[in-house]
Amino acid sequence: MDDDSVFYKKLPKVELHAHLNGSVSAQTMEKLIQRKPHLNIERNMTAIGKGQRRSLDECFEVFKLIHKLVDTEEDIHTVATDVIKEFADDNVKYLELRSTPREEKGTGLTKKSYVEAVIKAIQQCKYDGVDIDVRFLVAIDRRNGTEVAMETVKLAEEFMLSSGGLVLGIDLSGDPKVGHGRCLLPALEKARNCGLKLSLHMSEVSSQLEESELLLNLPPDRIGHGTFLHPEMGGSQPLVDQVVKHNIPLEICLTSNIKGKTVPSYSQHHFRYWYQLGHPCVICTDDKGVFCTDLSQEYQLAASTFSLSPDAVWELSERAVDCIFAGEAVKQQLKQKWTEIKPGLLK
Numbered sequence: 001m002d003d004d005s006v007f008y009k010k011l012p013k014v015e016l017h018a019h020l021n022g023s024v025s026a027q028t029m030e031k032l033i034q035r036k037p038h039l040n041i042e043r044n045m046t047a048i049g050k051g052q053r054r055s056l057d058e059c060f061e062v063f064k065l066i067h068k069l070v071d072t073e074e075d076i077h078t079v080a081t082d083v084i085k086e087f088a089d090d091n092v093k094y095l096e097l098r099s100t101p102r103e104e105k106g107t108g109l110t111k112k113s114y115v116e117a118v119i120k121a122i123q124q125c126k127y128d129g130v131d132i133d134v135r136f137l138v139a140i141d142r143r144n145g146t147e148v149a150m151e152t153v154k155l156a157e158e159f160m161l162s163s164g165g166l167v168l169g170i171d172l173s174g175d176p177k178v179g180h181g182r183c184l185l186p187a188l189e190k191a192r193n194c195g196l197k198l199s200l201h202m203s204e205v206s207s208q209l210e211e212s213e214l215l216l217n218l219p220p221d222r223i224g225h226g227t228f229l230h231p232e233m234g235g236s237q238p239l240v241d242q243v244v245k246h247n248i249p250l251e252i253c254l255t256s257n258i259k260g261k262t263v264p265s266y267s268q269h270h271f272r273y274w275y276q277l278g279h280p281c282v283i284c285t286d287d288k289g290v291f292c293t294d295l296s297q298e299y300q301l302a303a304s305t306f307s308l309s310p311d312a313v314w315e316l317s318e319r320a321v322d323c324i325f326a327g328e329a330v331k332q333q334l335k336q337k338w339t340e341i342k343p344g345l346l347k
């Protein structure tokens with residue numbers, strides 16, 4: 001590893017946008033493939049390598065394969081444990097994982113046991129002393145419509161109340177070209193009213209002005225991507241004004257947007273627009289397994305593409321602490337950690 005890479009690796013980081021099944025590493029994938037050789041799935045079918053790009057539709061096909069490999073409580077526990085340890089190894093000090101509870105009739109997996117398996121993995125890692133604070137967001141797949149969204153919110157509320165602060169909110173994700181946010185508003189409103197935080201994938205593809213306007217009126221606590229919100233990308237000034245007025249942080253996933261072809265090149269990424277506005281932006285991975293990246297690499301890419309100094313990179317990672325869903329006490333603990341690490345890293 002060169003000196004430059006060492007800096008990004010050592011940088012303490014906050015990861016706020018990581019889909020569990022998209023974050024499965026090559027090593028873990030090997031384990032899963034060995035558990036289910038009859039599926040005839042190979043590692044290269046579940047990842048998009050260096051220099052490769054795929055359409056969004058092709059990317060979503062990848063998740064179908066991964067879901068076949070991860071279909072028991074034991075699998076969920078394995079992937080959650082491995083993903084948490086990998087983020088910790090990358091010096092991520094606080095992680096909000098998100099995942100869509102799935103039921104699998106063949107294996108007896110239920111949506112409830114799915115969430116329980118993730119929570120057990122988080123608790124086990126804590127017990128084992130893995131140096132990372134992990135929380136969970138329950139994901140709504142927009143494709144599944146109104147009723148499933150409502151059920152998901154109920155499940156999330158139950159766990160918010162029983163998990164000792166581990167379940168903090170809701171994620172809205174899934175193929176952005178399928179379904180409409182309008183149908184999901186009642187569930188999202190219910191979530192907000194019962195105290196769940198909202199992180200919503202929004203304007204990930206073009207021509208979703210109406211949907212983005214509806215969702216922004218909630219308003220969400222954070223935005224996933226927001227690629228097409230601003231006027232230069234076919235969005236609108238009122239949308240930008242709304243995001244700025246409510247100071248809603250953007251979760252920025254550079255490699256994901258390039259490999260999924262929603263952004264033509266790193267230098268044309270909308271991070272530039274929002275960063276120049278001074279708006280809160282948090283660098284994230286989205287799906288580190290599928291896109292073959294990690295959070296250190298994403299910080300390094302942001303720095304090299306947008307000419308950020310080490311001080312600016314430090315500030316970017318420190319400011320991410322302000323955007324977490326956990327409460328004030330956790331923020332203070334993290335700020336303390338950043339303060340302790342700074343002198344050793346920034347001369």
Ligand SMILES: CC(C)=CCNc1ncnc2c1ncn2[C@@H]1O[C@H](COP(=O)(O)O)[C@@H](O)[C@H]1O
Nearest residue numbers: 019020021022056059060063099100173174260
């Ligand atoms: C395809 C592509 C470019 C991905 C990046 N952009 C994404 N946009 C919307 N939803 C996503 C994205 N990446 C992952 N997800 C969601 O996360 C799920 C996988 O993680 P999990 O099973 O929820 O644990 C996918 O099925 C999908 O619902």
Ligand SMILES: [Zn+2]
Nearest residue numbers: 019173224286
């Ligand atoms: Zn995402």
